[in-house]
Amino acid sequence: MTRYIFRRLLMIIPVLIGVTFIVFSLTYISPGDPARMILPQDATDADIVHMRHLMGLDEPFFMQYIHFLFGFKSPSEDSSFSYKGLLALDLGRSYVSNRPVFKTILERFPNTALLTFLALILSVILSIPAGIISATHQYSLSDMIVSILSLLGLSMPAFWLGMILIWIFSVQLKIFPSLANPNNLKSLVLPVITLATMNTAVQARMTRSSMLEVIRQDYIRTARAKGLEEKKVIRKHALSNALIPIVTVIGLQVGQLLVGAVLTETVFSYPGIGTIMVDAIQRKDTPQILASVVFVAIVFALVNLIVDIVYAFIDPRIKAQYEGMSKARPNRTSLKGK
Amino acid sequence: MDQQMRIANLPTSRIKENQKRKSAFQEFWRRFKKNKLAVAGLIVVLLYILMAIFADVFFSYNFITQNQISNAFAKPLTKAEIDYQDKTTEHLYILGADNFGRDILGRIIHGARVSMAIGFTTIAFACLIGSALGAIAGYYGGKIESLIMRGTDILLAIPNILFALAIVAALGPSFQNLLLAIGITSIPAFVRLMRASVLTIKNQEFIEAARALGAGDFRIIFKHIMPNCMAPIIVQATLGIGQSILSATSLSFLGLGIQPPSPEWGNMLSDARSYISYAPHTLLFPGLAIMTVILAYNLIGDGLRDALDPKLKR
Numbered sequence: 001m002t003r004y005i006f007r008r009l010l011m012i013i014p015v016l017i018g019v020t021f022i023v024f025s026l027t028y029i030s031p032g033d034p035a036r037m038i039l040p041q042d043a044t045d046a047d048i049v050h051m052r053h054l055m056g057l058d059e060p061f062f063m064q065y066i067h068f069l070f071g072f073k074s075p076s077e078d079s080s081f082s083y084k085g086l087l088a089l090d091l092g093r094s095y096v097s098n099r100p101v102f103k104t105i106l107e108r109f110p111n112t113a114l115l116t117f118l119a120l121i122l123s124v125i126l127s128i129p130a131g132i133i134s135a136t137h138q139y140s141l142s143d144m145i146v147s148i149l150s151l152l153g154l155s156m157p158a159f160w161l162g163m164i165l166i167w168i169f170s171v172q173l174k175i176f177p178s179l180a181n182p183n184n185l186k187s188l189v190l191p192v193i194t195l196a197t198m199n200t201a202v203q204a205r206m207t208r209s210s211m212l213e214v215i216r217q218d219y220i221r222t223a224r225a226k227g228l229e230e231k232k233v234i235r236k237h238a239l240s241n242a243l244i245p246i247v248t249v250i251g252l253q254v255g256q257l258l259v260g261a262v263l264t265e266t267v268f269s270y271p272g273i274g275t276i277m278v279d280a281i282q283r284k285d286t287p288q289i290l291a292s293v294v295f296v297a298i299v300f301a302l303v304n305l306i307v308d309i310v311y312a313f314i315d316p317r318i319k320a321q322y323e324g325m326s327k328a329r330p331n332r333t334s335l336k337g338k
Numbered sequence: 339m340d341q342q343m344r345i346a347n348l349p350t351s352r353i354k355e356n357q358k359r360k361s362a363f364q365e366f367w368r369r370f371k372k373n374k375l376a377v378a379g380l381i382v383v384l385l386y387i388l389m390a391i392f393a394d395v396f397f398s399y400n401f402i403t404q405n406q407i408s409n410a411f412a413k414p415l416t417k418a419e420i421d422y423q424d425k426t427t428e429h430l431y432i433l434g435a436d437n438f439g440r441d442i443l444g445r446i447i448h449g450a451r452v453s454m455a456i457g458f459t460t461i462a463f464a465c466l467i468g469s470a471l472g473a474i475a476g477y478y479g480g481k482i483e484s485l486i487m488r489g490t491d492i493l494l495a496i497p498n499i500l501f502a503l504a505i506v507a508a509l510g511p512s513f514q515n516l517l518l519a520i521g522i523t524s525i526p527a528f529v530r531l532m533r534a535s536v537l538t539i540k541n542q543e544f545i546e547a548a549r550a551l552g553a554g555d556f557r558i559i560f561k562h563i564m565p566n567c568m569a570p571i572i573v574q575a576t577l578g579i580g581q582s583i584l585s586a587t588s589l590s591f592l593g594l595g596i597q598p599p600s601p602e603w604g605n606m607l608s609d610a611r612s613y614i615s616y617a618p619h620t621l622l623f624p625g626l627a628i629m630t631v632i633l634a635y636n637l638i639g640d641g642l643r644d645a646l647d648p649k650l651k652r
Contacts (some may be wrong), residue, residue: 018492023504029510155633157584159591160625163614171615178614209608228591259497263588278592281507293504297496304495 001312001319008308019297020086024068027290028061034286037095054081071318084240090292096283101291104276109295111182112265116257118188124250127200131207131246135215136234146204153201158260160281162194162267180268185267195264198326210242217241230251244315251307255300369645376641378388382634390451397444403599405570406439411617429442437609438599445601446627453631456517456586457579463521465575470527473559473567475529476536487533490526499524502585506594516595520582531574535567569646573639580635587628603628 035044035051043051052058054076056067071085072092086092089102097104134146169190170178180187214220215238223233266316269275273292279290312318370376378643389396401422409418412435420429420439475486493501505519538594539545540563548562590604598605603624610620 014488015492015495018488019495022492022496022501026504026508031510141619151633151636152629155580155629155636157587157591157625157632158609159588160621160628163607163611163621164625167614167621169617171618255497259500260505262499263591266592277503281503282593289504289507293496293500293507294502300497300500301495 004312004318005309008305008312012305015301016298019301020069020294021065023290023294023297024065025061027286028064030286032284033057033097037284039285046080055114056081058151084184086294089292092287094280094285094288096280096285096288101288102295104288105273105291106278108271108273109299111270112258112261112274114182114189115191115195115261115264115270115272116254119199119257119261120250120254120320122192123196123199123203123253126196126208126244130200131204132211132234132239134204134208136209138212142171143208146208150201150204153197154205156197157268158194158198159263161197162264165190166195166267178268180270182271191264191270194267195257195260198260199257202253203246203249207246209241210245211238214238214242244311247311247314248307251304251311254303254307258296258300258303366645370641371646373641375637376645379634379637379641380473382630383638385632386450386631387454389447392456393448393451396447397441399448402440402444402448402601404440406435409435409437409439410437411613411620412439414608414619415434434617436606437613437617440599442606442623445606446603446624448601449603449606449624449627450631452600453583453586453628456520457583457635459517459553460524460582460586461575461578462522463517464524464578465528465571468525469532469564469567469571471525472529472532472534473536473564476533477540477555477559483533486529490529493523493526493640498499498581499588501584502589503594504593506589511597513596516586516589519589520585523585524578527574527578528571530568532564532567535570536563539566570621573643573646576635576642577639579637580632581636584628584632 003124033048033052035048035055035057038055039047039051049058054074056064056072056074059067067085068091069086071088071090072081072083074081081092083092087104090099093099094101094104116185130150136145137143166178169176177184178189178190180191182188220233220237223237224230228237261272262277264270265272265274266278273296276288277292277296279285280292342439349360393399404422406418406420406422407432410433412418414434415430416426416434418435419426422429429441431441431443433441433446436442436445454531469484471490475483496504500517501523505522506515509515509518521612525532545562547559548558553562586595587602587604587607590602591608593605595610596602596605598609607621608623610617614621
């Protein structure tokens with residue numbers, strides 16, 4: 001088991017390097033010149049060249065990437081051009097607010113995490129029972145309702161759903177506020193529903209098909225044949241086996257939720273990482289964009305890592321594979337020894 | 339036995355090339371037809387395609403991009419006077435008017451043109467590049483495979499919309515950059531699918547036979563392997579078009595896609611956002627347009643999956 005976890009931990013390193021490299025290259029090739037952005041309109045060419053030097057922008061591509069990872073010491077006396085690099089969670093200051101970019105991100109990230117977490121809980125609570133009912137009562141009315149609702153949920157753009165919810169519940173019924181903030185639980189109801197809808201749909205479909213597949217297996221027939229009551233068959237024999245692919249999908253969905261939060265936050269003007277990103281993009285605030293994208297991508301990769309590890313505990317096949325290996329080895333050597 | 343029957347019934351297997359091919363399609367169509375929802379989806383998509391092609395017949399582009407401020411927020415089914423091409427005429431706003439008094443129906447119809455174009459081009463691009471890379475990875479294996487698959491893993495490690503957002507943010511919002519961003523982010527799914535199917539097929543006898551007849555790698559990959567791996571790719575492409583339309587509208591909604599005054603469903607919703615309380619119709623219809631078209635693609639995708647290969651049902 002430790003071997004599996006260790007291997008999985010190692011695998012994340014090239015992925016993280018690749019992700020940071022891609023995001024960095026994107027900013028590198030982007031046509032805007034950060035030096036020109038930071039200087040006033042009437043700056044001379046000499047000023048710009050000097051500023052590029054101070055910001056380390058005159059160095060070759062790979063050097064800049066190294067700076068991006070490990071930090072950059074500006075020749076200028078103004079320490080705001082220096083940064084400690086991605087590994088130290090410091091990518092300099094925002095062009096707009098002049099605050100350290102990661103400070104803003106780390107301040108706002110718990111808000112996004114809260115929204116994502118609540119949406120995840122809601123979607124799991126709704127989707128798994130719905131999927132199970134739909135599978136155990138295939139072609140019944142409840143199955144049809146679940147199938148239709150999940151198809152609609154899958155096809156509805158989250159930002160549109162959010163605005164429709166605002167129109168119904170904030171404008172017409174005046175039950176929930178249209179602006180969300182993390183300190184007011186009531187204001188979180190609409191964004192959480194908005195964010196959870198797509199996931200609920202995906203997970204309900206997955207649960208349904210996974211359950212349907214398992215229910216048709218021989219061992220379920222055996223369990224029924226030996227006279228076990230239906231509830232027990234479903235709960236103990238079917239669900240525990242159907243759960244494995246469902247957990248994978250839920251894990252993948254955590255990442256999707258994080259990204260979906262960008263749109264949901266925009267609709268509800270919620271102070272999370274998504275609104276930071278969109279504001280930064282609209283203001284061409286390069287360090288802030290770069291830091292936010294890299295940050296979300298890293299969180300996404302880490303979440304997937306955790307899911308994979310949890311997965312290993314649930315799926316006995318992975319466990320067996322690795323334990324089988326570590327047991328087989330000593331035997332083989334002992335045979336050779338003989 | 340059952341297994342063999344199933345393989346023989348696969349529409350993509352080309353046992354007796356000339357005769358089987360037609361009947362395989364008929365067989366597929368017979369199965370697809372049974373799924374009424376999928377047929378409905380197909381009809382909706384065809385309607386949208388027709389709408390996109392003949393957009394100019396219904397409304398001219400100049401008309402739907404020109405402001406008629408006096409008619410701003412006209413309710414659906416109201417008649418109002420408009421000034422267009424130096425003439426004052428009466429115009430029926432079937433779905434109402436937006437914040438600049440532009441006809442919403444007209445903008446939705448022209449928006450269909452943009453969305454359909456984005457859906458088809460991005461997926462065609464991703465499907466070509468992704469399948470080719472996947473086939474090469476699966477066929478050759480070894481170092482080429484690890485290189486391609488690690489690259490795919492990295493692309494997959496960045497969430498779709500986020501990556502598209504980063505590309506558009508870096509290169510600036512424009513139609514081409516939007517296509518590029520969504521196209522690139524759609525590639526990995528095709529690489530993985532293609533590689534997986536190539537792996538299952540490349541050791542079968544007919545490939546060996548082709549090789550024994552002296553066929554080169556290129557010919558084997560493109561003539562013998564790829565046509566037999568098409569079923570999952572077609573399904574993925576159908577679902578992918580829906581997803582790519584959704585991504586495009588999302589990016590436009592954030593102000594990173596198609597820029598106003600060009601009509602696009604996402605930027606129509608972005609405009610409507612400020613007027614939710616007193617003009618809900620500006621919000622309702624573009625969203626319904628997005629939803630129906632994506633729903634239609636999802637239905638077709640499900641139908642294709644069941645019709646092309648019952649075993650693909652997930």
